[in-house]
Amino acid sequence: MKHLLFIIGSFRKESFNRQLAKIAEDYLKDRYEISYLDFNDIPFMNQDLEIKGQGQHLSHDQEHIYRVRQEILKADGIWIFTPEYNHSYPGLLKNLFDWLSRPMDISNFANPTAVQGKKVTASGAGGKNKTASCRAKLNDMLEYIKMDVMKEPQTGIALGMEAWVKGEFKLTEEQLNEIKEQAEKFAEFVG
Numbered sequence: 654m655k656h657l658l659f660i661i662g663s664f665r666k667e668s669f670n671r672q673l674a675k676i677a678e679d680y681l682k683d684r685y686e687i688s689y690l691d692f693n694d695i696p697f698m699n700q701d702l703e704i705k706g707q708g709q710h711l712s713h714d715q716e717h718i719y720r721v722r723q724e725i726l727k728a729d730g731i732w733i734f735t736p737e738y739n740h741s742y743p744g745l746l747k748n749l750f751d752w753l754s755r756p757m758d759i760s761n762f763a764n765p766t767a768v769q770g771k772k773v774t775a776s777g778a779g780g781k782n783k784t785a786s787c788r789a790k791l792n793d794m795l796e797y798i799k800m801d802v803m804k805e806p807q808t809g810i811a812l813g814m815e816a817w818v819k820g821e822f823k824l825t826e827e828q829l830n831e832i833k834e835q836a837e838k839f840a841e842f843v844g
């Protein structure tokens with residue numbers, strides 16, 4: 654069975670984006686093994702921490718970076734579910750992908766990264782803008798680091814009043830169809 658890795662751009666416990674991912678998971682779980690990337694323990698980018706060569710003794714921080722890269726390598730496809738923060742994508746995703754953009758063995762810059770050529774798509778739940786600015790910038794960055802990005806279709810959810818006031822995440826029939834269609838198209842894209 655092929656493997657999909659879901660990345661949530663919010664560490665909030667009741668994250669609407671995590672709830673959106675659960676819906677996508679339900680559509681795909683019979684066809685793919687699905688897991689969620691745990692990356693809240695990776696450090697901020699610091700070139701002093703980059704990993705050089707095989708057999709290097711890894712610090713705790715480096716072990717976290719190494720583990721995250723291994724999770725990425727195992728995935729046949731990556732689906733990012735993210736809020737929009739200030740017209741862009743959250744800094745925690747920028748930090749994650751800054752690490753992933755670096756060669757796994759930094760001693761030679763021609764060495765491969767964990768993400769190059771990897772199939773990826775994105776969705777987001779947020780305000781009226783439906784995370785459009787966030788995803789445009791995210792898609793651009795993902796292409797820059799040589800990922801294979803499915804830009805169409807991508808689901809953007811404008812959260813309803815009950816989400817903002819009561820913290821309840823409810824999707825309309827139309828929104829459910831959108832995420833379902835993206836799930837189907839991503840399954841074709843990943844194969």
Ligand SMILES: Cc1cc2nc3c(=O)[nH]c(=O)nc-3n(C[C@H](O)[C@H](O)[C@H](O)COP(=O)(O)O)c2cc1C
Nearest residue numbers: 663665668669670671736737738739740779780781
């Ligand atoms: C720092 C910050 C900036 C935000 N900026 C935007 C924004 O530019 N556009 C938007 O639609 N929502 C913005 N929001 C609101 C988020 O979309 C909203 O909090 C959303 O529920 C977060 O997703 P989550 O439920 O998955 O954590 C912002 C929230 C935070 C914390």
